[in-house]
Amino acid sequence: MRNLQIIFIVLLIIILVCIPMVIEKDSLINLFILIFLYITLASSWNILGGYTGQTSLGHAAFFGLGALATRLLWIEGFPIYPSILAGGLLAVAFALLIGAPTFRLKGVYFAIGTLALAQILNVTVGNVFPTIAALPVEELTTYQLAPRYYLLLGLAVVVVGVSYLLVKSKYGLGMMAVREQEDAAESLGISALRHKLLALAISAFFTGLGGGAFAYYHVSYYYQFPFSPVWSLDMLTMVFIGGTGTVLGPIIGAVFFVVLKEFLVLNVGEYHLIIFGGLFILVVLFLPGGIISIWKKIQYARTHRLRPNVAKLSPEPKR
């Protein structure tokens, strides 16, 4: 990473840290919180779906388990941060439990398999915990957005940092090798199952932490709500909009997803879904590599103009 990039990232983080101190509008802080949450979720999903090529439609299960464990422990009086950690670990445990059987499935079958498992969990939680997970009134009256903001900002930074380091590590290269051609990777001594399980565990852990942060942030919701398949689809949508298998893609996708949706909802009323849907189709049609591919295409064009014979390895998956 070049020095200029490091300075830019540090400056950006400093600005983001200062935001709650200078902005008084809760609505804007809420918007940032949602962006950080979605960056966390999109980046977590990207570790499994983007780098390892395993399209999961069941990440809502990890998110929901993280939220469930955190909320229950927190309401029982446990400190919030260990509760969130417990949520992440529970998500990992469940991921490893379902990982072995589901990784026997490939491609679309894997996606459907994960969706089915998440739905089973969704219905079960709905039956076992049918009530509202509302914060007590005393907690509401002392509710502060700032600690939630910093928690989610920290989480987003950590997930993006882990993604970046993973890409550079031998495990990351192994995951990408599995994504590109599983049999070829196996023939080179890379254990596909081990790498897929590792990706699943890391992805589930951070998704679970995201769920825990959600439980800490959200004042009142049904326990079943974080298990809704909409969460899985949102994660997938954001990564595809931004660009799969890249560090920046999920960030761009999450910002695009949250900010544009918010802008459309606040400004065009009931037509927001049609417009957003239309934009999504345009991105998929004309930018199959996601928004990040615009930058890559520009870079590619510049590189080829200067050095037409240079080919460069990219972590981006082949399509």
Add this chain to the structure above:
Amino acid sequence: MKAKLRSPIVIVLLLSMLLAACTTPTAAPEPTTEPAAPAEPTKAPAAGSIEGKKVCYLIPESGNAFLSGLTEGVKEKFAADGVEVAIYGAEGNATTQYNQIENCISQGVDGMVIMAALEPEGVAAAVLEAKAAGIKVMGVPVDEQGPYDAIMHTDQYEIGTTMAEMACEWIDATYPDAEDNSVEVAVIGTKGTENIKKRSEGMETIDDCAKAKLVQFVDVPEATISEAVSATENIFTANPDVKVILVVGDSGAQGVAEAMAAYAPDNLDEYAVFSGDVSPDTQEKLPKCEAGAYRGAVAIGGSLDDLIQSTYSIMKGMISGGDYPVETLDPLTTFRCEPTPVEGAAKPPAPEFIEIGGSIPLTGPFGSLGNMVLPGYEIAVEDINAEGGVYVEEYGTKIPLRLTYYDDESDPTKAVSRLETLFSEQNVTAYLGGAGSSMHAAASAIAEKNQVPYCGIAFALYQIHQQGYKYLFSPFPKSPQQAKDTFEILNAAIPEGERPTKVAIFSYSDDWGKEIGDLWEQNAAENGYEVVVREERPVAPDNDWSDAILKAKAAGAEVLLSLPIFPDGSGMFKTMAELGWTPKFSVVIRAPEGVNWGESMGAIGDYVTIFPGWHHGEKFPGVDELNAAYEAKFGRPADLLTGPAYACVQIVAAAIEKAGTLDRAAVRDAMAATDLETVIGPVTFNEDGTGNVLNPLIQWQNGQLQLVWPEEQATAEFLYPAPPFEER
């Protein structure tokens, strides 16, 4: 003429007194030298029966508003005891007053109240005559006992000084930056009668007020409204900068206020008049600042009610032969409109709009409900704004409402975000809720966090109200009421021998399903019904109910109680028709609430009843207008959730008006104290925010929604039993 009459009367009275002294006097209490406290209203004198007795009430002016209020109040109290009270106004004429006293004596009345005697010496002689005839006489206000059996009196000078103090406080508050002796004041009094002279002297102490300067004293013996108007016009001619006038009594003050309103219609806030007594009307208007420039009055004997009570109590003691205080010193009370500074602006500038807003599910699973709710809010806001908006006392004007709403896509997380936006960006005074329990659960918590009053409908879940939230209000029937009404309506509508007895409950395994399922079961047992089947399924659009239906059929269930969402409910009924089980009576909440039930179900959907909270056929004020407005937009009468949504805006608007401010905590308190007639009928709230509202039963009949219960609101008769599906 007067002198000629007076001498024989006095001689006759003295002779009568001598004769009376020879007879055994009635046991009269020892006169007290210390002023007595006003009679305790609750302490009844030791009395014999007073029914059939008569009392004369003599006042100087029958047109005086204060005296009329007082005498009529006393008369009313005595009427309850069977005592006749005759009121005589002397219209300022002393001879008339003599004649009236003579008349009362000749009538043989038992008691007499002489108020503000026009010629005290002459009246004292008449009092002696009355006493000789065995009549108990009370003098009001009389400073010395004299021949009276009892006296009530007031420190007239203190009345005047109290008026002056009130006026001085008003000047200080209204003209905070005024220099000393710069605010001109006039007094309308009289030096003619002893009592009013003292009061007038007290009023003149306004000159001691630092900023006030007494520039004119006008002597008007009895200031009626018209005389006060003339006197004020003269004052303004001589001293056009006079801002404050002190006048002896209530009628005079009304006249002065009238003249001030004509003199300075655009800046009446700068003028004030204060009175030495108060009529019942003014007493009510003053604290609300509804009497124009009339801004304060001194009430003799506490409030008028207190004075009525003490007069009644003393006279009752006198004519019944019981105890009574011979001397009562009336306390003084003030009634006033709190002053506001004139400098700069009398009131802060009003905001352009009162912001209200909501996060409403217009898309997603709750979209159909949200789309029934939103028009209710919109039409209500249009109607209120057509009248100029909501009057807010803090700003002294009507302010239009502005509704801002966002679609939350039936997603509680987005609802939270939207509500935060409404709070931060729109600075809403109140939230309006969306639809569906899960949406309200999230939204009402945000309302509690932000301490914004929240009015939500379209959810029956009782549990939300049990979290201790203070800002959540819902004028919508809740599960306990729905469960209770189910069986009470059945028992009331169907004769005992024909009633069904076996009940099947098909509910969901979510919180509301469990809550109302349990309540139905509990109420069934209490009302003599037996639950033979209770089945639960997850909330889903396509549950398989065939197993449950077969169980119900086998158990002979005659009643179905259920709460499926739309596609699930239609599937349930189609399966029932296929499997040949027709409940005689069914309450199915949710699925049949939309017009699509009638369109898609045909005859299978008939006879089903629902508790949707409202129906466009209800006979409450405003329903016809709401239906007309809805029809103009959508070509049909208002939908089931539109009425409760409309009522929510009515409730919020009324609460803002009642609070007189846009302060959310004050609006919340006013909402909690709601007692309002709305398009859904009368609404009050319980401590937990649940509403006390009508819970109408609606039935599908020939593809139409008909209101069948309560009978006084019904648009059609309740149909029972439902014929088998195959015979329809």
